[in-house]
Amino acid sequence: MVEDRWRGHPPEVRGWLGALWGKSAGRAGGTANLLLSHMLDTAAVAEVIWDRYLPQVTRWRLDALAGGVGNGRRLFAWLCGIHDLGKATPVFQQLDAAGEAAVREAGLTWDKYAVKGASWRHDKAGARVLRLLLAEAKWREEQVGWVWPLVAGHHGLLPTLGQLSPPKKNEKLQGHSQPWKLAQLALVEVFTREVGYDGELPLAAVEPALVPSRAMQLQLSGFVVMADWIASDERHFTGVTDLSKVTMPQARQRAATAWSKLELRGGWGTLTVPGPETFRDRFGHGPRPSQELVLDVARRMGGPGLMIVEAPMGEGKTKAAFAAAELMAARHGADGVFLGMPTQATADPMFTQVRSWLRDVGDGLEDQVALLHGKRMFNKEWRALLEDAGEWGQGADDPFSSVGEDEYGMSNDSFDDCEAAERRAPAEWFLGRRRGLLSPFAVGTIDQLLYAATRTKHVMLRMAGLVGKVVILDEVHAADVYMSQFLLEGLWWLGQAGVPVVLLSATLPPEQRHRLVAAYLAGTQSAEEPAALELPEPQGYPSVTAAWSGRDGRPELLVESGESWRGDLAVRVELLNEALVAARNDDPGTADAAVADCLKDRLADGGCALVIRNTVARAQSTFEALRKEFGSDVRLLHGRLHAGHRADRTQEVLSLLGPPREGHGRPERLIVVATQLAEQSFDVDADLLITDLAPIDLLLQRIGRLHRHDGVKRPHRLARPVVVVTGLDLHADGAPHILGASETIYGRYLLLRTAAEIERATKDGGDDWSIPSQVPDLVARVYGTGPVVPQAWIETEAKARQDWEERQAKRQVEAAEYVLTRAGEHGKETLDGLHYGAHSKLSEGQFEALVRDGDRSAEVVLVRRTEDEFHAMTGRKLGPNGTVAAELLDDVISGTVRLPAKLTAAAEQALGPLAGWRDHPWLRYSLALELDEHGEATLGDFQLCYDDDLGLVVSGGRQYR
Structure with missing residues (x-):
């Protein structure tokens, strides 16, 4: 122990710091932990974070912040450890009866009636006390301004300076008497000397040389929380009430032990700049031109x-x-x-x-x-x-x-740390x-x-x-x-x-x-x-x-x-016109028949086709129509298949239509009907693509599945890549009709401009699209502001654009309510008030929807119930009340399916976990949807049926939602 850490303080200070508690016995393994002990524990954890976890770039910046190489580590430890200063106040010390008695016995007293029952969190109290002490230590105002929020926000919310004051300006909560002020100063100075700052005025020596960026302040705020949470683990930081044993060396030993037992570690550390051969070493081949x-x-x-x-x-x-x-x-x-x-x-x-x-x-x-x-x-x-x-x-x-x-x-x-030999x-x-x-x-x-x-x-x-x-x-x-x-x-x-x-x-x-x-x-x-x-x-x-x-x-x-590693494909664009009477009066029957006729013609000599529909209901309808014509050659993929069926079918389709493999030929004929899930990370190769109209960038994503791989043998009639666009009615009288469901999903404006490109490509023979070289130009034209649509569509386009812009502006305003930085505050220099006006108590469902546009949707786990027995969708029987043995977990969760958004409210109100799931670590929050022996269920006003071929079928309301 550094004996001169008490330098400049009266003898009674030792008694006060030997009584001020930071963790009660109930939260520190049965023995209270002194406040100084917890602060040093946290500082010691911060040192280990620096040594074994902190990114090199952060260490560089902290060294610069602290005034030179080697200084950042000490400053970082101090910033993390000072976080609980606010516990050295009467309002906190009263929270534990045993702790309160020890503090009073040591000579720190307060007006019990003025303090009892008051609510003033120690994070705010600590920031207020620290501001006063730093000012007395002659810190510059700009340095005080960025440091105090790290203390005030260490429980997750960063208040304004005005929010630091105690309720009703009651200074007795902070400790307005001279003994309390001396105790607070002594706590800070003793802690500061233990961390490594020396001299008559150790607190003055801590002052950083620079003011970090606001982003770095937020990063440091996160590390303060991280260090505090680790140092609050009572298994590794049991209580210490003997002040003579509260030293930085002791805290460092505890921190090192905790870090090892928690098996924490950083990333790849310092990397060597990769050489020319690194790409080949990683991926087994040299880099392509791009x-x-x-x-x-x-x-x-x-x-x-x-x-x-x-x-x-x-x-x-x-x-x-x-x-x-x-x-x-x-x-x-x-x-x-x-x-x-x-x-x-x-x-x-x-x-x-x-x-x-x-x-x-x-x-x-x-x-x-x-x-x-x-x-x-x-x-x-x-x-x-x-x-x-x-x-x-x-x-x-x-x-x-x-x-x-x-x-x-x-x-x-x-x-719960892992006791396995190798994690x-x-x-x-x-x-x-x-x-x-x-x-x-x-x-x-x-x-x-x-x-x-x-x-x-x-x-x-x-x-x-x-x-x-x-x-x-x-x-x-x-x-x-x-x-x-x-x-x-x-x-x-x-x-x-x-x-x-x-x-x-x-x-x-x-x-x-x-x-x-x-x-x-x-x-x-x-x-x-x-x-x-x-x-x-x-x-x-x-x-x-x-x-x-x-x-x-x-x-x-x-x-x-640069250049693509593959040459351009000349993709022919065709239109399969649908007789859409009005934008929201969509009859799938005629459209499905037209698709079936098209495929009968194009696949007469065999081949593999991908049909993409914009809604699950439309995909299901098309699948049924095609199955009548083509039987077992048709597959269906969409988001309302339960997880097991979706995974199995996805894997089957990827195996059949994925990259060519030696010894694995393509089927003579196959038709895959899918929804938008075929747009992303879906590595299949189709000889023919039929797709509903979508905005041009998404349409081009879908075209990326057409003639995707080299070395694929294709029927002569499908040797040329062709995309057939559906969900659109081009007619002579003005602007086209567009599938109502598509407009609901994507909006009319971009669909109109995309339809204009379709019309241009199909009119009087049109021109092929050169893919990929023409992709940027197509996207730029549709998303630009230049004239694209025919003259007869101008008024319709103008109205659609107005609606689109109003929708964009509305959503921007809605997002602004939750965006991290409020309007006009990007130029602020500190974290003061970052969370002012924040919505910090949203439900889990609201949180899920927070950063995603559109309506929330709920996931449920399907189970079949017959009398008093439950079965997973695989058919395996569950235990009483649906209890899930370890070997049945995969069977149960494979029944997970996402409901349409229109069923979310009914599902959240009516559904919950089965009784046998309530203690299961992974199922206790799952919503169970019980199906009868026919695979049917009622949810609110809707009838649901799970069909092994179609997936979840919903009747009632608009199906395209």
């Missing part, structure tokens, strides 16, 4: 920045992104990767790909990848990795949950509530990034997890205007934090590309609005657009184009 283009641009970027890669489907964008991530991480000190996908279904196979890639990057890295989405427990690979561990926390990704805290923000989380998944601690992005490597839905751009509780944990990684987002074109508000906000913060970001897309409208680049660059400038930005358009396809902040702080841009 992949080499990505790497060339990454090498030429003058700093961490944003890279947008646009390339055709099947070009190998994902491998290029992996290789670029390694290069960026090596150059800029990043310690891991987050890869965000548009859906859970696309995240699952990407999880497998990322683990395979990391296996070649470093030993054991593949076991540090977390899968982050709400249904990860249904992923067999993920579950297999956790087989010996038991995942902690069902509500792991719900940042609105207040489970784990009492009204004073005191944590009651528990962390094959990230440490259990990372899998707890709100902590997923802190895993060294993570794959999940893009929502994980979007949540980090919301004004929600503990958002700082998400930012701490992202900053210091390379962020890769796939298929960003899938983000609608509502989601884009959160995406743009997230890019602003990542830009300010200097996080390398790689965005992947088949193609982007020029305006969307411009917004993405502008948002990132605005972050680098800490600007509300980006400066006027002249972003050159790519002159070819594939293309790479890069943006970063140069050495002089000015934005720099690099736009390059």
